[in-house]
Amino acid sequence: MPPSSLAEALKQLKGHALTRAKLTEEQLQEQIEQRNVARKNKQFEVSDGIRKHLATLGIALMDEPTGTIWRPREPERSEES
16 A cells, blocks of 8 residues: 555655664664764764664664654665675
8 A cells, every 4th residue: 555645655664674674663772872872972983883784784874963863775785795
């Protein structure tokens, strides 16, 4: 069934991205929080590692004044591949 609005379409895309990444919304939020803590503690290698790992799963993180949000993206190839 096609989405009835832009918001519904984004919700569906996010659901597909989480399924592809084999993550729940709660697990993703935990990783975002871990990254935020690492950034606050100036552990930039850790925070960059979390961002890169999520990118390989098809999750893009964006830091905004109100906090970190995420959106679906094409999965990035990992450097180990």
